[in-house]
Amino acid sequence: MVFTLPDGLPPGRFEPHGSAGVWVSDDLPDDIERLWGLLLEQQQTTGLRPLLCRPGSPARSHLAQADAIRLESVLAADFDEYRRQRLPFWSSPTPAEVPEGVEPWPHDPGPPFENWPGLAPPTAVTADSPSLAQAAARTVASLVETEWHELKDCRLALVPARRSADLPALLKWSSEAPVPLVCALLRSWEERFGAQVVSACGNSLRVSVARPPRELRDAEMLALEHVLSTADSIVDDPPTSFPEYASGLLERSEWWFWWD
Secondary structure, X not given: OOOOOOOOOOOEEEEEEOOEEEEEXXXXXXXXXXXXXXXXXXXXXXXXXXXXXXXXXOOOOOHHHHHHOOHHHHHHHHHXXXXXXXXXXXXXXXXXXXXXXXXXXXXXXXXXXXXOOOOOOOOOOOOOOOOHHHHHHHHHHHHHHXXXXXXXXXXXXXXXXXXXXXXXXXXXXXXXXXXXXXXXHHHHHHHHHOEEEEEEEOOEEEEEEOOOOOOHHHHHHHHHHHHHOOOOOOOOOOOOXXXXXXXXXXXXXXXXXXOO
């Protein structure tokens, strides 16, 4: 698929990717922050969604598998198994002995749920809520400022996609992540929290959030969804207790996921 490109793009090329062709820049544009804003302004007209990613081989689309996932049922079953495996660690107040000079793994009491609590409730739109485009542009600016080492090997891609949440399913992204489940989660987060995929570089996924949770209970329920994405960056790397991770989601406008 070859589509009409917006004006003002840097040098790049069309590449086949699964069911959708994409346009990929030859290098990461120096003015990516300015360019990102322009692309978001034209998104409704062009139908093209910008994404920071590393060029990869053509991949089979995972959209059909994502469509088939019944998210609540899958997460409820996954939580039962996760709790069964982790409960011995959550129940022990004493960390295991570690060699001298090694920082002990902090005790994690785990989520405050014995049963699957359901999906976190959506955060309402208020007069102060940024638009999805404003939140995504803000996240790109933050990445350029603080995570340039992660972005330097990335490229700008333009993808014909119905929604941001489908981008990882349309492109070859990370073989370590359960892509259909992640995309099902992203679709739900997009609806409840205004989440948008900004970067999928290597095994790392960056998501902008227009309406993060405002209440601790909602943040705890959302944190459990993050945990069940299987990402290693949630409570395992770096070692973070579940209560600490959950409280950190309050008013947080950017989420990071990483799979080893």
